[in-house]
Amino acid sequence: MEVKQKANRAVPGQWKPTRDKSSQTDSRLQAGHGPRLSQVNLFTLLSLWMELFPQENPEENHSSQIRTSGLVVVRDGKVVGLHCSGAELHAGQAAIIQHGPRLADCRLYFSRRPCSTCLKMIINAGVRLISFWPGDPEVSMLNSSPCTTMLGCSDHRPPCCISEDAALDNVATERLKSNSRPHICVQLQPLEPGLLQFVTESSRNCDFMEKITDDDPGVNTDELYNRERTQHFRNFSSHFLLGTPQEHKDILTHMGLENFCAEPYFSTLRHSMRELVQVLAAVAAGVPTLHYGFHGEQLSASLHQEISQEVARHCVIQASLLAFRTEDPKVGVGAVIWAKGASAGCSGTGSLSLVGCGFNAYPAGSQYAEYPQMDDKQEDRQRRKYRYIVHAEQNALTFRTRDIRPDEPTVLFVTKCPCDECVPLLRGAGITHIYTSDLDQDRDKGDISYLRFSSLKNISKFTWQRSPYPHLTNGCIGKRSRQTEDTTNHSNKRPRTDTPPLSAGKEFHDHS
DSSP states (O other): OEEEOBTTBOOGGGGSOOOOOOSSSSSOOOTTOOOOOOHHHHHHHHHHHHHTOOOSSGGGSSOTTBOOOEEEEEETTEEEEEEEOOSSOOHHHHHHHHHGGGGTTOEEEESSOOOHHHHHHHHHTTOSEEEEOOSSOSBOSSSOSSOSEEOOOOSSSOOOEEOHHHHHHHHHHHHHHHTOSSEEEEEOOOOOTTHHHHHHHHHHTSHHHHHHHHHOTTSOHHHHHHHHHHHHHHHHHHHHSOSSHHHHHHHHHHTTOGGGGSTTHHHHHHHHHHHHHHHHHHHHHTSOOSSEEEEESSOOTTOSSOOBHHHHHHHHHHHHHHHTTOOOSSOOOEEEEEEEOSSOOSSTTTTEEEEEEEEOBOOTTSOGGGSOOBOTTOSOGGGBSTTTOBOHHHHHHHTOSSOOOTTSOEEEEESSOOOTTTHHHHHHHTOOEEEEOOTTTTOBOSSSBOOSSTTOOSSEEEEEEEOSSGGGTTSBTTSSOOOOOOOOOOSSOOOOOOOOOOOHHHHOOOOO
16 A cells, blocks of 8 residues: 555545565466565565664663654665664765765655655755654653643543644655655555464574474473564564554644544555564564574684674574565565674664675576476475575675675675585675574585585685574674584474464454
8 A cells, every 4th residue: 555645635545455566576476386475565674674673782872852753765676775864864864974975766665754854855865755654753852841832642641742843843854845845754564364374483583482492392482482573572562563543643633644543544554664673573583582583503703793683683683584585485584784894873773784695585687487496305306495595695795785794794794504605605795704503514505505505615604503602682792702513404394283274363462
């Protein structure tokens, strides 16, 4: 669904779901392919998740009136920027500083409506589209003072008021929007049928969850996963859905978006966001925080500042979100590459800057249906996919936003152990650190093998494993050097206990 707010008129015809073409190939997906995230929903999910990027010193961030926002910059269908608000810079300002004139013709996806300070610069850069989630805007209308305009109050929230700055920013934003060249809108699409269940089951059985099962078969990972997912859903809902529908309508009205308050548009809007929140909760639950983290063999001197477990987990979940855009009919893999500068920045990502990201897919511009789809279980090797699929790491390197500099640590976060085909590329490209699962390490499937990763030199490897220091699980990695834990050669993945299919409608409810 897509609505451009102009003259306070809704556009009903644009609220219909649209079939999304394959991101790299020319033809539509053939029947039998698993559901996948649309481009619009992937970019929206990444922006929501970037808003929650772990802050090193959250108490030093903006005043209470400024809400942290996430931003995804897209050029030609490729993610070229991931940003969030920091202690001094808003997400939009960080994007202007990093990309400058390269923002021309880009599409920007915000987790909330940007303030007029950011909007005027973004419009001036010549972007093509600005999409945002219409919740509480960047200059917050909640918890502000002094009071000039009262919002409707509810039994669940104390009376709130809009400060003069928020009101003035809202007027300026509307004027900038009405006179701008970019298409400023809200883009959300209903999920494909079965996608939420597919994401849930895939996340429940991902490598990170399977590692926990292999380490301790007595752990009820289904119970662990469901508990984490429920907690995430509760937290994300309260953060993005603004409590009750009436509270949300009050915010929209004071933002000048009264047309969103009309039915059925308002209910459709919240339903679509609730679906995305469910997907985000399901993916985040696949990398639980129960005494596990990413640990390496020794402290790397090349990493100027340690990457905390929270940041590492956040980046791996970014990669996990990308994996659900895959064209691989069986195994989705996502990868994100960040570079770490010598000094901390004033944006929300600190000294980290995006180099590239990708997922496994067939070559760009080719016909999807012409390629083999089978995996290594297919006896006829000519019908296997491995010689045709471009790996997530390969796409991240191919479509990177800038060169990898030899004088700065460059960190790859990937959802599966890099295979023998990718290891030489990563070493040659100058990747210095890899965060991943080692579940496939030392396995050989004939068409694809993972034998080189364990002997990889000159790259620091941090794999998902039980914390050797449980009290440091949520702290920084690499505090002390440690001996390599004895690992088991997993020749085959063990089948998991069958679980009943998820009924999202029964398990999740909008308590508003």
